Amino acid sequence: MPIATGLKKKLSIAACKVSGGTISVDGSKTAFDVMINPAGYKRQLSIDYNKKKTLGQANAEPKFSAVCPENLTLENLVLDGTGVVEQATYRSVKEMIDGLLKVIYNYDGKQHEPNYVRLLWGTFIFFGRAESISIDYTMFKPSGEPLRAKVSLGFTGWMSSEESSLRANQSSPDLSHLVEVAMGDTLPLLCNRIYNDSSYYREVARINNLTNFRNLEPGQVLRFPPLV
Incomplete structure (x- = not known):
């Protein structure tokens, strides 16, 4: 039985690769570990319905079409460069943001599109792609260099073609x-x-x-x- 260390696991965001309908972490790329874990996250599940109306019809009964990929929202991830929170990977808030964007936003040279990513936090795991990124700079040095920022992220879930077919109503x-x-x-x-x-x-x-x-x-x- 493993010994409990009391250490908290940090949320980790790793770039992934997709091949043959499967997704896996790309070990050749550096993952981004958050400095401070978020207070929480929000999952959004949705179902798509066909609401087409015929001519002269006031209302149409929604007809099931497909289960949509899951959406995930993380709000107010704190990036701190004041030294209050110890971390050894990055020297400044700018480096932290560059490291995050390299994983979730910048184009992959081979695929010519942003990376798929895996978010891992304890027992929580999510595969998908960044859909929205908001960076709020809240503290600065006299020179104007940011000392603290809050980042909010939105992701849309990855779904293999096989899973999509199973979830979709093929008689739609x-x-x-x-x-x-x-x-x-x-x-x-x-x-x-x-x-x-x-x-x-x-x-x-x-x-x-x-x-x-x-x-x-x-x-x-x-x-x-x-x-x-």
């Missing part, structure tokens, strides 16, 4: 569909099955060049485009 009307006609199928029935609205049958007939949509042949393949 916002996706294109190829449907093989079965015995007894009618175009209004298929439109109701895919769009939850049979009134789209004329538009689907036009897209598929159907001259007689009332007599569909079993085995016939029809395209149902996404709603826009």
Whole structure:
């Protein structure tokens, strides 16, 4: 059994690489450890619904489309260069901010885009990308060099294509569909099955060049485009 040291774990933000649909920490890049842990963090979970209305319809029943990536917010991370808080990695607030931005904001030379990152704090772990960065400088030397800053960060979660497919409703009307006609199928029935609205049958007939949509042949393949 490990011995408890009483030391608090610092929030660490590390650059990551994505390969083959998996994400992992890039050991070739230096992680950023916060000077003072945040007082807390906020997670935002959201679900996307299709709220398309038909002509003359006052209200539309929201129809599930997909589960969106999680968002994470960290507020008021304190960076202190007064010497009150001991730290050995950076010599100034400017160096601290440069180190943070190198991990979460600056372009990766190979990918030509900002890094994916992993946030690790005790048992909490989050993979994603920075979406917003706000830096509030609150104390300065007579020369104007900042001595203290508060940083607020917003991240959007990373989701593999496999996880996205599992979370998404693959029968969503916002996706294109190829449907093989079965015995007894009618175009209004298929439109109701895919769009939850049979009134789209004329538009689907036009897209598929159907001259007689009332007599569909079993085995016939029809395209149902996404709603826009």
